[in-house]
Amino acid sequence: MATMTIHPEGWKPAKGYANGMVAEGRVLFVGGQIGWTAEQVFEAHDFIGQMRQALGNIAEVVRAAGGEVTDIVRLTWYVTDKTEYLAHQKDIGAAYRDVMGYHFPAMTMVVVSALVEDAAKLEIEATAVLERFPSD
Template identity: 65%
Template sequence: MTHKIIQPEGWLPAKGYANGVLTRDGVLHIGGQIGWTGEQRFESQDFIGQMRQALRNIRAIVEAAGGKAEDVTRLTWFVTDKREYLARQAEVGAAYREVFGRHFPAMSMVVVAGLIEDEALVEIEAIAHLR
């Protein structure tokens, strides 16, 4: 087998995709994470709350694969409201540091018309390199 599916313990199964795929050479590809919990419930309808949860989900997948937040090398963000993201930069930064500390991987930000889950305001995918 050339890869291993990564699924944090206690999470509901992903349908039609994998939350994480770890390759033999230690590259962890993390599918887009939205602001719902491992039980696939939105606890926040707010951009910052959903962003924080999406980042927590990424960290949980990295840790389930045996890594840590500092192993994340790339984040790609998909946001539905550019104005809200820009207007709330101080809160974005504080929530980000709460989850990832002062680790800042390469990042891209893409503004999208919508996401598959209607309640989702942000989706973040990641790549990590585990040592």
Template identity: 65%
Template sequence: MTNEIIQPAGWAPARGYANGVLARDGILYVGGQIGWDADQVFRSQDFVGQTERALRNILAIVEAAGGGAGDIVRLTWFVTDKREYLARQGEVGAAYRRVMGRHFPAMTMVVVAGLVEDEALVEIEATAVIGGPAR
């Protein structure tokens, strides 16, 4: 068995990267997801809107690999504006729960000067374990 590229059905092709890679050991590596949709179009210029879209993108990749929100073990957030994140934590939390429910994996947040896509305000990468042993 080789590693498998994970690309949700109907998404515009990733160019020069993979949205997800499912390793032979069941670990799914989700590349940084930003606030654009399946057509790679930003529908929101708002921090919370982009955060929710990025989380929905992550969940779509995890589901395409056969998992769900509860399989996500790590999220790394990259934000361009620490003050906005802090001021809107309640809204971010509500958006998070709409997508991920009350599943809270290990998380790290990093403040960055910018992201590759100029319109992006947040980028989130994830690691999930798909089909792991039952406890």
């Protein structure tokens, strides 16, 4: 799927995200994914481990729909601890690239007081634009 990153002229470069994305195709909305496995078990209890798992879960859903992570045009992150997030920027970048490569869609980060699953440190939802249905 061809996407185009939008960056208004004269704006400072966006680092690790895009200000906007343009895409054409079938839209896949991925519900919020947390850092548990397909069996709904938290194997990681740290922020980085849960982030890696949540992104991996998103990648699995996108692939199940016939897409790839490069088809993701938007991520919305809900984190429960801003200080923990900011303290691990280098590790977060490395873990992100392990799952998503150097694909940086439009992103929003929101700090929340809690998530429904008490053990969850973050939840991430995604929007992807796919070229076709999985059976095509």
